[in-house]
Amino acid sequence: MGKKRKSQQVVAPPATPVVEAEPPRKRTLLGLKPQPEPEVVETKAENGSNGAAAAAVVPFRNKEKTLVLCSRRITFRYRHLMMDIMALLPHSKKDVKVQAKDNKADTLNELADLKGCSSCLLFECRKKKDLYMWLSKSPSGPSAKFLLKAVHTTEELKLTGNHLKGSRPLLSFSSEFEMHPHLQLLKELLLQVFCTPKDHRKSKPFFDHVFTFSFLDNHIWFRNYQISVPHQSATNKIDRAALEKMTLVEAGPRFAMNPIKIFSGSFGGQTLFENPFYISPNAVSLIFQFVYTSSVMSSFSLMEEKLFRQLHMRRYISLIVDIYFVQERSLDKKKKAGKYQKKVKAKQRRKTYESVNQLEPSELADVWDED
Numbered sequence: 302m303g304k305k306r307k308s309q310q311v312v313a314p315p316a317t318p319v320v321e322a323e324p325p326r327k328r329t330l331l332g333l334k335p336q337p338e339p340e341v342v343e344t345k346a347e348n349g350s351n352g353a354a355a356a357a358v359v360p361f362r363n364k365e366k367t368l369v370l371c372s373r374r375i376t377f378r379y380r381h382l383m384m385d386i387m388a389l390l391p392h393s394k395k396d397v398k399v400q401a402k403d404n405k406a407d408t409l410n411e412l413a414d415l416k417g418c419s420s421c422l423l424f425e426c427r428k429k430k431d432l433y434m435w436l437s438k439s440p441s442g443p444s445a446k447f448l449l450k451a452v453h454t455t456e457e458l459k460l461t462g463n464h465l466k467g468s469r470p471l472l473s474f475s476s477e478f479e480m481h482p483h484l485q486l487l488k489e490l491l492l493q494v495f496c497t498p499k500d501h502r503k504s505k506p507f508f509d510h511v512f513t514f515s516f517l518d519n520h521i522w523f524r525n526y527q528i529s530v531p532h533q534s535a536t537n538k539i540d541r542a543a544l545e546k547m548t549l550v551e552a553g554p555r556f557a558m559n560p561i562k563i564f565s566g567s568f569g570g571q572t573l574f575e576n577p578f579y580i581s582p583n584a585v586s587l588i589f590q591f592v593y594t595s596s597v598m599s600s601f602s603l604m605e606e607k608l609f610r611q612l613h614m615r616r617y618i619s620l621i622v623d624i625y626f627v628q629e630r631s632l633d634k635k636k637k638a639g640k641y642q643k644k645v646k647a648k649q650r651r652k653t654y655e656s657v658n659q660l661e662p663s664e665l666a667d668v669w670d671e672d
Contacts, residue, residue, distance in 0.1 A: 366418040381456065385455045452554075457553075465505060473511055
């Protein structure tokens with residue numbers, strides 16, 4: 302019989318440190334960023350029977366998204382504005398139109414939860430002419446309601462500004478947003494809704510446009526500008542000395558937000574702020590309707606018609622009775638005088654010419670006179 306082989310003990314190799322792969326270098330306005338130093342993560346053995354498992358530290362990634370939707374019976378112009386805003390927000394998610402109801406808070410909060418969105422942007426159209434915008438943090442709040450005015454879409458403006466789709470924006474606020482508490486709250490709400498999170502999967506890792514929010518005449522004015530950088534050559538695209546010559550070119554869209562109320566909850570709740578200078582569009586239309594259909598205005602119009610008729614019948618002018626009628630008559634007289642003045646002057650010139658340049662008497666004139 303042969304000899305038995307000695308059993309060899311297999312010694313496990315020592316655990317080697319795991320080195321993460323080098324991330325790609327990011328391009329900015331100043332060039333490529335320097336390569337970050339690799340992080341070495343030590344492995345820890347868990348449950349010796351299962352083997353060694355590497356527990357790597359995952360970096361934090363902000364996955365907040367904004368739900369953008371509109372109500373039914375919205376006009377095409379306001380729908381184009383919503384599409385322009387969605388194109389500016391790469392972290393937005395769209396949904397179908399919703400019906401404007403009293404219990405819209407529960408419906409919209411549920412939709413935001415199903416879509417995995419932490420913010421909501423709702424465009425609500427009433428009477429096919431008034432556009433309202435809701436900004437809300439779902440599901441706990443706060444939320445704000447605005448009336449949009451001076452709406453101009455990107456296609457309507459046709460501006461020269463142009464920036465890449467999906468790039469991150471810089472948000473700029475005027476100094477008034479630090480003076481009042483309700484404006485500070487609106488600033489934070491606008492930051493969380495319009496600011497694209499860092500390292501979002503649909504966003505590009507650089508900034509090439511600016512969102513400007515300016516407070517003027519109790520309105521918040523929105524503008525979108527492209528950051529235009531001068532390029533020197535193909536090899537050296539950006540010169541550091543030329544960064545001082547950077548300009549802003551408007552790209553659109555543009556609109557003005559008139560704040561109405563700020564609520565503690567999402568799409569409702571306790572009222573934190575109410576704008577004392579806000580006048581609803583219905584109140585404005587009622588005021589105009591009252592002015593034009595009131596008995597006072599109708600009586601004035603009847604009196605004017607009666608006096609105008611009497612002056613035409615009597616054919617005389619009275620400065621005390623109706624001044625506007627006198628002005629109209631004077632304009633008519635001037636027009637008529639100018640119309641016939643040319644004919645009168647031409648006739649006078651013709652007579653003077655005939656008197657100066659008289660024709661010689663004809664030889665046959667006596668013959669005809671004799672007959």
